[in-house]
Each structure stands twice: as structure tokens, then as C-alpha cells.
Amino acid sequence: MKNIILTTCMLLISTNILAAAGDIKSEAIKDRDTRMEWWREARFGMFVHWGLYSIPAGKWEEKEFKKGGVEWIQSKAAISADVYEAELIPQFKPKAEFAEEWARIAKTAGCRYLVFTSKHHEGFALHDSKLTTFDAKDTCGRDLFKEIVDATRAEGLKVGAYHSVIDWHHPDAYTGGEFKLPFVRGTTNKGRDNAKYVDYLHGQTKEIMSNYGPIDIVWWDYSSGQCRGESWRAKELISMVRELQPQIVMNNRLYRSPEAGWPNKHDWSEGFSIDPQYGDFCTPEQKIPPNGVEGVDWETCMTMNTTWGYNQFDHKWKSPETLVHNLVDVVSKGGNYLLNIGPKADGSIPKESIERMEAIGNWMNINGDAIYETNASPFGKPAWGRYTKKPGKIYAHVFLWPKGGKLIVPSGDIVVSKAYLLADRKQSALPIQQTEKSLTITLPAEAPDLTASVIVIEHKHDN
Numbered sequence: 001m002k003n004i005i006l007t008t009c010m011l012l013i014s015t016n017i018l019a020a021a022g023d024i025k026s027e028a029i030k031d032r033d034t035r036m037e038w039w040r041e042a043r044f045g046m047f048v049h050w051g052l053y054s055i056p057a058g059k060w061e062e063k064e065f066k067k068g069g070v071e072w073i074q075s076k077a078a079i080s081a082d083v084y085e086a087e088l089i090p091q092f093k094p095k096a097e098f099a100e101e102w103a104r105i106a107k108t109a110g111c112r113y114l115v116f117t118s119k120h121h122e123g124f125a126l127h128d129s130k131l132t133t134f135d136a137k138d139t140c141g142r143d144l145f146k147e148i149v150d151a152t153r154a155e156g157l158k159v160g161a162y163h164s165v166i167d168w169h170h171p172d173a174y175t176g177g178e179f180k181l182p183f184v185r186g187t188t189n190k191g192r193d194n195a196k197y198v199d200y201l202h203g204q205t206k207e208i209m210s211n212y213g214p215i216d217i218v219w220w221d222y223s224s225g226q227c228r229g230e231s232w233r234a235k236e237l238i239s240m241v242r243e244l245q246p247q248i249v250m251n252n253r254l255y256r257s258p259e260a261g262w263p264n265k266h267d268w269s270e271g272f273s274i275d276p277q278y279g280d281f282c283t284p285e286q287k288i289p290p291n292g293v294e295g296v297d298w299e300t301c302m303t304m305n306t307t308w309g310y311n312q313f314d315h316k317w318k319s320p321e322t323l324v325h326n327l328v329d330v331v332s333k334g335g336n337y338l339l340n341i342g343p344k345a346d347g348s349i350p351k352e353s354i355e356r357m358e359a360i361g362n363w364m365n366i367n368g369d370a371i372y373e374t375n376a377s378p379f380g381k382p383a384w385g386r387y388t389k390k391p392g393k394i395y396a397h398v399f400l401w402p403k404g405g406k407l408i409v410p411s412g413d414i415v416v417s418k419a420y421l422l423a424d425r426k427q428s429a430l431p432i433q434q435t436e437k438s439l440t441i442t443l444p445a446e447a448p449d450l451t452a453s454v455i456v457i458e459h460k461h462d463n
Contacts, residue, residue, distance in 0.1 A: 032280060051122055052088040056088070060076075098346065099150070110371075114152045114159065118161040128145070149215075159215055159217070160216060163221075165220060168184050171192070180226065182224075215245050219283075232254055252281065282297070298334075298335045310342040318356075320355070332376060374395065384398055384407070395456055408441075419439075439457070
């Protein structure tokens, strides 16, 4: 009898433990959904790569780097940390109100958030750090992190900080070799104690998360090879960030190598978990996943030309039309689009970037309702464009206007009540004919927007 009672008690305890664990997991997912709500609705953000690497702008001594990541010039040109600092610090003279210009152009383009490089791989910190003199405050007398954050908030945008977990300036930070990290040629791990650097990484992160008010996004970079996850004491780092900034969202690059999101990689969510301890979204880089990333929040980050930082030699600019189509394509697959600008050494934005952001903004002023707060397409990818949707509405983004004046879309089991051009503020109904399998919409002879015209399809219930 005692054995039966003991067994019953143990079963009850086990059941309660499992139930509690399930409740904890459910609560964690619920908390994450609450934190992610604004991010999922925003759909469009501006990335900014700016630091000391913006000064050489792709040229070191007589060597020119005409394409690719010129923010890696210290590595590409094999520049030692002391030479890099001595050469570039005296030339770092940001103009007044550069941050206001960034925030204005992001707002003009229709972005809902701005992510900037608080510290890239070169190790130079834009915030006022008490842990180093290799920062903006000690070199140019200004807390540039604060200037950027204040300007971004003033435009009503969410604030994101990119922060590199590798550092070519810190004397104890691991370089490449067996750790497969990007490194500066000529450096070695001899005499380095990476544990001291990781303390420094945590310390600088704590400064950022403690001293500048709400930070909405932290965008980690870079994990690779053996150096990922607990190489950075990642669980402790994430826990500290969440304690200081409870509403923050972050990518998963502390755990997942960015190569998993680069070209020719098919598993775009490798290493990703919905468990908040590993991050909130994954980050395919320079590519849009063919079918999105099912069941996972994701964000494509992409340059306007071929490089992230400013490169005086890179004139291979994507057209405004391509950038709008990329934005629509990403959102139609359930993702966010983080589009990069690379300011010049003084912080000014190249005119080519301004022109493209303004063009996107002109399109968003008319068609933003078909981007913000929308979800992935219910119908796949038509040859003529893409779809997005909201409750009760499907948006047909038409890149190629049909010559016959008829747009045929699947209708599934929805009951369509009206179709009209989003550009038509009067919402004049377009002629429609619905069958069990399709909806035919009669369009005007000419597209209202040659880049992408949007037709709103209202229906009585969601598919």
C-alpha cells in the first residue's frame, strides 16, 4: 500500500513538473510574441554601417578595394591595430547633425526602425565607453551613440544597435586560425586571453544597455567555427541584456554562423530556435530566401550596391525599382527588409543612397498600407508580381501590368466584395468576376505606378 501511495505521489509530482515546464515555455513564447509585435508589423528598416573604415573608403596606401566589404579594410589590407588607430583617429571628424540626416532619410523612406553599427569588427565604439579610449568620446569629444539614438527617437523610429562580438583592436580577442574567425593577417593568438576580451564584450554591452534609455533591437555579429554560443558566454550575455532591456528583440547570430544565411545555403534557419534564449529572428544576408523561412521570424539585410561601408569605387547601385520589388518580395514571404546605407567619413549620406531612399518613400507614401502590418502571401508567387495580406484584405502588387487589362488571381474559398487600386483614394470599384477557383479583375489600360501598382481585394473572411 505504501508503495502504491509513493508511486502515485511521484506521478503527480512528475506531472506537475511537466505541466509547469510547459507553462514556462508557453509564457516565454507569449512574452516573445509581445516583444516581437511591433517588429513584425514594421516590415522595413534602415541599416547603417559607419565607423573609422568610412575614412579610407576602399583605399589604403596605393591599394584599391573596388568591391565587397570595405568595412573589412583593416583585415583586407593587413593593417595592425596600432597603425589603424594612429592613421584614422586624427581624420575622424563627423559633421554636426549627421544623425538627424540619417533619421530623416529613414523616416522619408518609410522605415519604421534604424539599426546602426555601434561597434564593427575594427573595435571602435561609437558610445562613451569607460572600458577603452578607442571610442568616439575619447577621440572626437562626442558621444555619437547618444546623438544617433536621440535623433532616431525624435523621428518616431525604433532604435537598433549592431554590435560585433569580434574585435581586431582588443589585444586579448581571438583572431582566426583554428577558430575560423575573420582576422588581420599577421596577428596570432599567442599570448591572448579571450576570456578577458569576453569580459570586455559584456562590459561594453552593459554600458550600451544601461546608459541610453530604451534600445529596441540588438543586432549581434559575428559567430563562426568554434567561436559561437558559449564562446561569448552567450546565455549570460542575453540574460543580462534582457534584464536591462526587457522589451528588446535580438537576432540569433550569437549562436548561428552568418554563413548559413549567405548565398548557396539552403537551410536559412540553421541553428535557430524559437526559445528566446537563442534570439528572436534569423538574418539571411544579401539574399531573399526563395520561399521565406517557414515558422521563423526573419529579416533580409541587403546593401544598395555591393558593400556595407562607404566605398568611393563602388558604383554598382541597385535601381529604385529593384529595391521596391525586393521590399515587396521579402514582405510577401513574411520577412522584414533591412536596407543598408554607408555614410561617408563625416557621416553624410551619398546622394545615390538618398535618391533611392526618397524613391522608396514616394512609393510607400501611396502603398505603405500594403506593407505595414501585413502577412505572407496566401497564394504563392505569381509571374506578374507578389501578394501580401491583412485580415479581410489581399494586396496584389503588380510589377508587370497585364496587356489585356485582366488580372486573374486565385480566390480559394474567400468571398470577394470589392477590388480597387490602392492609389485611388476614392476606392472606386474595379469590375470583378469570381468563380469557384479564380477572380478576374478588369484594370485600367495603364498602370498608375510603373514600379509596382497595388490592387486591394476586400473579402468577407480570411482564407
